Amino acid sequence: MDMPASKLMRFGPENPLRLDEGTELAPWQIAYETYGELNADKTNAILVCHALTGDQYVASENPVTGKPGWWSMMVGPGQPVDTDKYFVICANVLGGCLGTTGPACTNPETDEVYGLDLPVVTIGDMVRSQAKLVEALGIETLFAVVGGSMGGMQVLQWASAYPEKVFAAVPIATGPRHSSQNIAFHEVGRQAVMADPDWCHGQYAKEGKRPLKGLSVARMAAHITYMSDESLHNKFGRNLQDRSAITFGFDADFQIESYLRHQGMTFVDRFDANSYLYVTRAMDYFDLAAAHGGKLANAFLHSDTRFCVMSFTTDWLFPTSESKDIVRALNAAGANVSFVEIESSRGHDAFLLDEPELFKTMRGFLTGAAKARGIPAPSNGD
């Protein structure tokens, strides 16, 4: 896969990345995009953390797909995360496939593609790599860290590992740990990839192959979990695909089948199969309470960070109950927290869609936090 031209921060052997696995990664690199201007006091930086298969192109065209930024309704001039006011950073995650060190990158020790030789990374490792980027950019404290789903896990990890560096935190549609059901769906996806003979035990790059069919099936299964039963019913129901009647065959008779096949086929054009294994594994391993003696509140003790937690009514991948677990722990830790459950029919994916209450809540929370932080509004008003 060609690497797109992103901003790149390279870290040499003198600046290794410590990994939760116990080893160190060096050299390594992190690809990122920025939007807006860092102010003189360096107090207006917002880090946006992307989800499982997201990327650094949060508010600008993705050079691989040619599509607009994945959160351009949320991030941009005059948007809730207002790039006229804030300096926004978004980095490709460690283990990803859009420029940051991941399994599709060349292993400097062997001059061959890493494949499964890259150590398995965690949400903690991703956040540690982002902290090194933020430090390299000369920013001491982030005004805010925001993100949904796996991005929300990173937000929680940031607030727990670097409370002094996070003024405000917005974890959306996420949980303090990956549930058994979520691990189960990820495992199905990984097994689908690994069942593809073109996966070649992870060495497909060397063999000149790509496990496209397996990765496509993995994406199809995952995609169902991103939508609600209600949204699938509203969007597709049992509508037939360009036909007046069922065909008594195994082609895509129903629109939902055709839609899922399309999701699978387009995904493999933009994503690396081994990266899919790595990032799903990172989510599976996330368990913030377990990392703090089994008590989630311990993850947030003595925190001055302001939190705004959001969930969506029909999200069954990260149901509201898991956001409430976060809120309860933050309350128990004496943290400053607000919580909004947003009424939406669109399931987990709602955090990426046009959901007015999501935008309103984000804008309101950031505006209030910006006042407390003393960040001036842009000259054209707020």
Place this chain on the structure above:
Amino acid sequence: MDMPASKLMRFGPENPLRLDEGTELAPWQIAYETYGELNADKTNAILVCHALTGDQYVASENPVTGKPGWWSMMVGPGQPVDTDKYFVICANVLGGCLGTTGPACTNPETDEVYGLDLPVVTIGDMVRSQAKLVEALGIETLFAVVGGSMGGMQVLQWASAYPEKVFAAVPIATGPRHSSQNIAFHEVGRQAVMADPDWCHGQYAKEGKRPLKGLSVARMAAHITYMSDESLHNKFGRNLQDRSAITFGFDADFQIESYLRHQGMTFVDRFDANSYLYVTRAMDYFDLAAAHGGKLANAFLHSDTRFCVMSFTTDWLFPTSESKDIVRALNAAGANVSFVEIESSRGHDAFLLDEPELFKTMRGFLTGAAKARGIPAPSNGD
């Protein structure tokens, strides 16, 4: 796959099976088991309809797996479906792989395995084949038709297509049609099978291969939908598999991963991949309202059948709302219907498990219906 020794009813060219697809199937056969004795008036026959990957061994050892009958807690001497009192019939579904005509059988026209040359069958076709079996057994009216999930769809189809032949009907954990989300999960399973190069476009028998990996992934994905988030949490949570810590790898670290892999691996020993395509497709095509002018109540007009509809609180594959759709339609049609939503944490699979309220409801309903039908209790009391 060796065919086990079941009772077999063969239908020759003079007795073809009309298929919804528009063609006729001949010769064809249906494999079945019976339990208990048919009484002199032939009024005590209960047809049990099995679910997607079930079989005719409802109350006796499955010769392929060596496991007890899949519903032996429900069906047997003294059980709720009491074989001391009722004559129980259970047949392998059309399109299945345990003796009834299915894609793994030999096509009499070519003397080769059918594969995808078998016409795609429907729930209506399955029920039509069962009606021919029941007729061949000399039974005019079934005392009851009972079944869960796809078995429940067959119950509804029986009650709709042959109301005069069904005295009582017990559809459990089912719906009047397959939802968009359910079709989506089935499509993922089919794509997983078809992505396996050993599937050979359905001709794997001819090639001496079997798409075991694809079928295994299909089963893993499906299995998640049979359990509730709560039951996965209670049974596995984030428990690790024989290890004190995560391994930073892609082996089965979590018990849920190991469990799912086991489910996938054991499934392929007992099920044919093409049959999986056929029976999932039959479920997808099921839409009882669409077959009756878009109004579900029309499926049950002028019915004297007594219905007992059951659902489970945590079943998200066939949620209670779908059972309520059935009940509303039956009420609108003026039918005799009782409805019980059973409190259970175990999701869709609850209908196969030790759920006392399920057994109590079944026993009570059948006992009442048997009195109305004039079926005597067994000599050792009821």
